[in-house]
Amino acid sequence: MLRVAYQGEPGAYSESAAIEYFGVEVETVPCESFDRVFEAVQMDQVERGILPIENSLAGSIHRNYDLLMRHTLWIVGEHDLHVEHCLISHPGVRLSDIRKVISHPQALAQCENHLRAMGDIEIAAEHDTAGSVRLLRAQGDLSVAAIASRRAAEVYGMAVLAENFEDEPANLTRFLIVACTPVKPKRRAKTSIVFTLNNQPGSLFKALSVFALREIDLTKIESRPLVGQPWEYLFYVDFCGSTEEGKVRRALDHLGEYAPMLRVLGSYPRKEAS
Amino acid sequence: MLRVAYQGEPGAYSESAAIEYFGVEVETVPCESFDRVFEAVQMDQVERGILPIENSLAGSIHRNYDLLMRHTLWIVGEHDLHVEHCLISHPGVRLSDIRKVISHPQALAQCENHLRAMGDIEIAAEHDTAGSVRLLRAQGDLSVAAIASRRAAEVYGMAVLAENFEDEPANLTRFLIVACTPVKPKRRAKTSIVFTLNNQPGSLFKALSVFALREIDLTKIESRPLVGQPWEYLFYVDFCGSTEEGKVRRALDHLGEYAPMLRVLGSYPRKEAS
Numbered sequence: 001m002l003r004v005a006y007q008g009e010p011g012a013y014s015e016s017a018a019i020e021y022f023g024v025e026v027e028t029v030p031c032e033s034f035d036r037v038f039e040a041v042q043m044d045q046v047e048r049g050i051l052p053i054e055n056s057l058a059g060s061i062h063r064n065y066d067l068l069m070r071h072t073l074w075i076v077g078e079h080d081l082h083v084e085h086c087l088i089s090h091p092g093v094r095l096s097d098i099r100k101v102i103s104h105p106q107a108l109a110q111c112e113n114h115l116r117a118m119g120d121i122e123i124a125a126e127h128d129t130a131g132s133v134r135l136l137r138a139q140g141d142l143s144v145a146a147i148a149s150r151r152a153a154e155v156y157g158m159a160v161l162a163e164n165f166e167d168e169p170a171n172l173t174r175f176l177i178v179a180c181t182p183v184k185p186k187r188r189a190k191t192s193i194v195f196t197l198n199n200q201p202g203s204l205f206k207a208l209s210v211f212a213l214r215e216i217d218l219t220k221i222e223s224r225p226l227v228g229q230p231w232e233y234l235f236y237v238d239f240c241g242s243t244e245e246g247k248v249r250r251a252l253d254h255l256g257e258y259a260p261m262l263r264v265l266g267s268y269p270r271k272e273a274s
Numbered sequence: 275m276l277r278v279a280y281q282g283e284p285g286a287y288s289e290s291a292a293i294e295y296f297g298v299e300v301e302t303v304p305c306e307s308f309d310r311v312f313e314a315v316q317m318d319q320v321e322r323g324i325l326p327i328e329n330s331l332a333g334s335i336h337r338n339y340d341l342l343m344r345h346t347l348w349i350v351g352e353h354d355l356h357v358e359h360c361l362i363s364h365p366g367v368r369l370s371d372i373r374k375v376i377s378h379p380q381a382l383a384q385c386e387n388h389l390r391a392m393g394d395i396e397i398a399a400e401h402d403t404a405g406s407v408r409l410l411r412a413q414g415d416l417s418v419a420a421i422a423s424r425r426a427a428e429v430y431g432m433a434v435l436a437e438n439f440e441d442e443p444a445n446l447t448r449f450l451i452v453a454c455t456p457v458k459p460k461r462r463a464k465t466s467i468v469f470t471l472n473n474q475p476g477s478l479f480k481a482l483s484v485f486a487l488r489e490i491d492l493t494k495i496e497s498r499p500l501v502g503q504p505w506e507y508l509f510y511v512d513f514c515g516s517t518e519e520g521k522v523r524r525a526l527d528h529l530g531e532y533a534p535m536l537r538v539l540g541s542y543p544r545k546e547a548s
Binding site: 054055056057058059062080168170172174201202204205206208209211212215216217218219220221222223224225227228229230231233 | 328329330331332333336354442444446448475476478479480482483485486489490491492493494495496497498499501502503504505507
């Protein structure tokens with residue numbers, strides 16, 4: 001059975017993403033931290049890792065960009081998870097009984113308007129969404145609710161008081177699948193790279209020209225600080241195409257003329273448009 | 275006297291940045307949150323706000339990018355603060371007496387190696403660096419130390435046990451100064467803008483061409499999610515030059531041909547190279 005490491009506790013959104021992507025027969029392996037997910041893959045304890053890289057409301061998860069650079073794993077797939085927050089309580093509790101809501105700070109922020117509509121209640125931050133449901137059950141306080149996925153409610157035998165509790169319905173998280181060896185998709189692929197540039201006028205324009213001149217479509221650009229070189233950057237770029245295509249290989253050769261450091265993080269099957 | 279709002283408590287790095295930039299005669303006004311700094315300026319309670327926008331190790335402070343977009347203030351200046359962490363204790367305490375160290379999580383992370391060298395001690399996260407020194411004094415426990423600025427030690431009458439406690443010496447934070455009305459520097463200026471692009475192949479390349487073709491030097495590009503439009507982005511770009519220059523005005527007119535939304539956040543005097 002394929003083993004997939006994810007960060008969080010059973011019922012976490014990352015676990016839901018793994019099940020959506022790999023199907024129900026996957027064995028999901030919870031990890032304490034993103035670092036541990038990378039390690040579990042690198043040390044062959046699991047075949048795959050799944051990592052959130054970007055949320056359509058909150059932006060990039062920079063820690064995972066930095067960890068991709070620090071490790072030598074390959075990106076072998078991507079998946080968009082529609083994040084649907086539920087308000088979760090002990091069974092039999094009514095909404096009007098709730099005096100306190102707990103969850104991860106980002107989930108609380110994404111439900112701000114719905115929480116405000118509940119009137120004078122206490123809001124408290126916990127380490128993660130599924131973990132707050134586990135805590136809810138362990139503490140047994142009927143006046144407390146947690147915000148997490150429907151799956152987290154099921155895992156811990158709790159009830160869903162309200163669904164679609166998020167303020168903005170277009171709430172997607174993009175996950176990357178990582179492995180020790182690359183895949184080589186021939187078409188409908190996406191490629192992720194990271195590179196540095198000399199700090200010269202027009203350097204980023206030249207770097208992007210290698211894609212534009214070959215009509216290669218960029219889907220994402222992210223800059224991260226280059227440690228030890230204040231105000232210089234690592235650029236992470238995603239584009240449509242596979243390193244199996246001559247056009248892409250020539251673009252990367254061309255980019256190598258400008259980029260002191262260039263690394264391909266992987267070519268992988270592109271998700272369907274969401 | 276010029277009043278400047280900053281986020282944090284007396285002794286915060288943001289307050290040090292305000293004093294370095296405006297001089298000692300400035301009146302610094304502490305605020306609970308970045309949001310409150312924007313509000314204090316907008317409501318004329320202070321003349322200026324000072325906000326961290328980027329750290330050379332940790333990257334951009336995205337909350338402040340988002341708040342720049344949400345408010346209508348102008349960027350009127352920038353300043354680089356060299357972040358030098360001190361290990362701070364009650365006076366008369368020796369390093370070997372310390373059993374616990376408290377600070378903001380980012381400061382703790384930046385001192386990871388030095389903390390590890392202290393052996394088996396407890397590490398605990400607090401809301402901010404200066405606040406952890408205030409707590410240190412209030413609690414009166416001689417076995418606890420805090421990580422914060424030398425100024426925070428002075429403000430609360432505590433002692434500096436060790437200075438340059440950070441692992442990586444090139445630790446700079448770039449601050450922006452914001453105000454209700456713009457300044458119009460004629461030369462040695464920088465300009466910050468934010469824009470959107472249609473999701474088309476080559477659109478970012480075309481956008482950057484308006485600068486490259488006029489030899490206008492980009493210093494920073496940052497992408498942030500466009501809420502409600504998954505995987506579309508707001509681009510924040512800083513470049514050398516002032517909107518008082520014809521070349522810059524023509525570049526921005528040209529960018530307007532590609533960008534459905536384009537806003538100038540301000541032209542302001544450029545800091546000296548650091």
